[in-house]
Amino acid sequence: MPTAIEQLVISETGLRAFWPDRVRGHAGRIAARPPSSGEREDLRELPLVTIDGANARDFDDAVFAEPAGSGWRVIVAIADVSHYVRPADPLDREAARRGVSVYFPGSVLPMLPEVLSNDLCSLKPGVDRLCLACEMRLDARGHVKSWRFFRAVMRSAARLTYSGVHGAIEAGDTKARRELGALLEAVERLYAVWRVLAVGRRRRGALEVDLPETRVRLGPDGEVRAMEQAERYNAHRVIEELMITANVATARFLGRARMPALYRVHSPPDADGFEELRHLYAGAGHPLSEAAARNPDEISRALRALRGQPAYEAIAVATLKCMQQACYQPANIGHYGLALKSYAHFTSPIRRYPDLLAHRAIKHLIDGGRGETAPLRGNELARTGSDCSEKERLAEKAMRTAVKAYKLRYLSGCLGDTLDAIVSHASGKGLFVQVPEVGMKGLIPRWRLPARHGRRRARDRRGGQGLHGFTLGQQVLVRVARVDEDRGHLDLDLLAG
Template sequence: MPKDPTRGADPAKDPYLDREREKYGQPVPSREFLLEQLQQQRKPLSRKDFAELFGLTDEDALEGLRRRLRAMERDGQVVRNRRGGYVVVDNEDLVRGRVRAGPDGSGMLRPDRPGDPVYLSPREMRSLLNGDRIVVRIVGLDDQGRPAGELVDVLERANEQITGRYFEESGIGFVVPDNKRLHQDLIIPPDYRGEAKDGQLVVAEVLSQPSRRRQPIGRVIEVFGEHIEPGSEIDVAASVHGIPVEFPAAVLRESREFGEEVPEPAKAGRKDLRQLPLVTIDGADARDFDDAVYCEPTATGWKLIVAIADVAHYVRPGTALDAEAAERGNSVYFPRNVVPMLPEVLSNGLCSLNPKVDRLCMVCEMQIGREGQLRRSRFYEGVMNSAARLTYEDADAIHHRRDPSLRRRHRGVLKHIDHLFQVYRALRKERERRGAIDFDTSESVIEFDDQGQVLAIHPAERLDAHKLIEECMVKANVATARFLRRHRIPALYRVHEPPSEDRLENLRKFVAQTGLRLEVSKEPSPKDYAKLMQRVRNRPDRHLIETVMLRSMMAAEYRPDNGGHFGLALDAYAHFTSPIRRYPDLIVHRAIKHILSGAKPDTFEYHEDQLITLGEHCTMTDRRAEEATRDATMTLKCRYMSNQVGNEFNGVISGVTSFGLFVELDQLYVDGLIHITNLEQDFFHFDPVGHRLTGERTGKEYKLADRIRVRVARVDIDERKLDFDPVAHPLGPNGEVLEGSEIKRREGGRRRGGPPGKRGNRRGRRRRSE
């Protein structure tokens, strides 16, 4: 039988009462206690029911209860029914999360808590746009057996501005979003079009969000012009994906108040590491230095110190600075430019571990065994003075090539750099033993001239120094996760789930087309992937295979519940090493400081539901940054390729469709399309299972991972698309042109005629298949 709310519940039994007392002079029941009581009652409770339940009669207490319930409703923890009763969300029937729109007008809800995605029909999506946070009611299953949802409430609208092309038809203006996940056009009334002209790229403010009966309505607030001009690629990409660029005045004012140097009182009570030769090792163009490292041998292995910028000392909860950092979620690193999470006076100045200046830091000190295992670790607050700012190339040249000039310049840290490489080799072996996946992915570097024009594109080189820093940071993050779990304090973990069965099956089919075999048990392990990685290490199509393997895996998330990290083969992992550029790291630093201060874990200012929401938001901003960076990079590559029209390149077939072949160019890592009408004079049959096109008359075959030579035919910078024409014959595995008997062997000896009933209008059938 459900409880009668008039029987009462003792507020003194609230497990988070101490935390509430620290925050408020006259505390009201915590969110956790309110949810617990609501679940125990097993029926909706109104605000009056809650007041009676807790015996609240004081006006201030009643107002506090009202505000708390409103905040819980705003955050999606509860919803109100038509009678004003509150109902718990995240139960069997009500789910909250973020919308991910699909190309067909439908969508999926990614739940805040771990669970199956919820299908949203095109009818439900009429009221929504990609990225909105909502609450849905589960109403059954769709035709694929997935949970299907019905919209209950919109918690947060994700799109206040939309960037796209302005068009007019029959006197009606509208903006077609450049972001392909925004499936609805934005209606622009005549008085709100501003200076926009038909076909121009614009930014429009959303005045009215979509509903079941009408599309969203907006007004043009900025005009980029007919085309994406040189130098504006990053501004456009940031605008398209809703990345804030300018800082509010209050944020800049707060950041300037700290000054340019660390005051002496701030150094008091910290461990003094200023005589320790800590060094930073980063990219040549880096300006924000999060981490510094030091290593010395011990009787049982090494002492490894990872010192991280103490951003939490400056960025405090409740400030405009913290609110803006949380909203941004992370810094976004574009080619030649950065949109920082924190103002530059902090990110490049007072927080950055610049050389030869005092800086506050959070320190992870680790004892590493000879086999690379983490034996012990401890955390403390410190003050440091970086002995040197090294680039990856510097560190590699000092240790491997013994460069005399660099060794003279950095003579004070030479042995410590050697020690770092020693511990790196042990950490690397330990990584291989546990079966972590080593995606040594190929990336390209874009070089610019003084005017910002793309000068060249070439593959990035990954040195041992890159891997050294990566392994040191991974170990510090492992130590952090252990520390958080040991003290049972709520925080954010970096969670990477194992791949799903359908993703594994798709990967298995793909690798079979390349002559390989993926051996995976019912419960896949990272070692399954690692073994395949070893087999493709020296193949010319390695980059393609690694890319498909990477896409087969689940995306990593930030969550307060630890689910381990599949890719790194770790049972617990938390980001600690980059608080200048990642907000989850800042949350983790606050949790560590809370423990170091001697406070109880249950008095930590963040409650679980707050961390769920923050984790989901930071996961979204992380993926948003990836998409924006990818768009900006592709625009720049297309601009470079616009000067290569008519030139020939070698590449690999990265995708096969019914309408043609996608080819990725060697070293440039840019994809273009060979339309099926540009292949040989033949009718090509598409085999979706075998990922191949086969000529009916000639038997010529184009399949996934084949080498091919192409000519650049057309480049559309605004659409970020390239068209290629094939040149000569397919290439062999090492880039050689196949001729004579080799061509006949690969074509399978098929000749004229083909199977009965396959002749017809070749061009017409191709167009229909597209």
């Protein structure tokens, strides 16, 4: 059940929070009498595992890897949502209206009813589940040499967590390794594949931005109990790279067959954004060439060089703000951030509508154009891509708004407290700083700045010359002066810096 803050955000954004009777009824009938599975390959003897967050309930993907010659055989098995959600049925229409699942700190607005998202479709351990699998052959350098998509039935060998896998593989925790038992070797193989893929990712110049994430921990009453720094392990990266690899195989499979599909595209920065990037990195001692407008390799190398320095987070955040937003469209123009020529979304059909459409297109191809309803084409496909992009942005805005509201609620009980902060950017209003403890920005109003700073002009939004005499990434000490929950403002006093 959404908390009061989440209910307000849902109301303001117009998100769909209730299931129409026809949708609930249809989902109930499918759960009671699932459609026949048809002919499928049997993967139940393979040690496929899911690796997710500790609180996850909808398990889209399971993974497996084994050596094959000098390379690897990798299987990414994805919940076969399209087997249950058919084109234009009540579930499909509602999923299209929602576009994505929305994850708030205290609740979830799923794209599909929970009887499907958390049960029938979810790849829960120890139970048979239908999946659409992508089998890939990788060479020793991580290049995908071949792929095959097929319907299968699987039985997850374990529901693993990022923290548990980290403990067993990275931290060498004896108890965690013992809990993995016979699956220890299977998980170590996944790490071995990831190491190869990570080298390939760096070789092609994909953008790598690691930013800390502050999570809100709520009590049973829906009120904020604490702010916690979310840990990011290599276990997260293992799954991310395996999913990216399967998504690339999907895009290449659909593209080579000239099958109309939605690609996940990311345009390079526009002229203004790139000029701001060049100014930003020149100020940090890492000037960018014109080539960085076509490939993010220089930016990634600069960020790696800056990691660990006080200005890193401010520069990384500013970098993302200079980028264009990724979106869904039928025209494949590549993905700038991932440095990929072709990319699509296939791995999360429980929570993303474009992935469901990709599954239908794949099935249409592997069935030789028979069986599945013909995939969307032309204007209808383009319109659906635009709608999905818009709904994704709306969901992200809603999640950010809710998280910010929780953080301001938490800070309203911290008036007068002293906090560490980092100079982020400036405007005529004053100096903006990032407060790592809560993971949000606050404003030191210009009139609160010392005279030697307050009279300086903020000519640029970012960079050393326009920060009221401060430097980007400079560490300062601030005091919580005012919290305006209604307007979403956090005002701070400068104590030292």
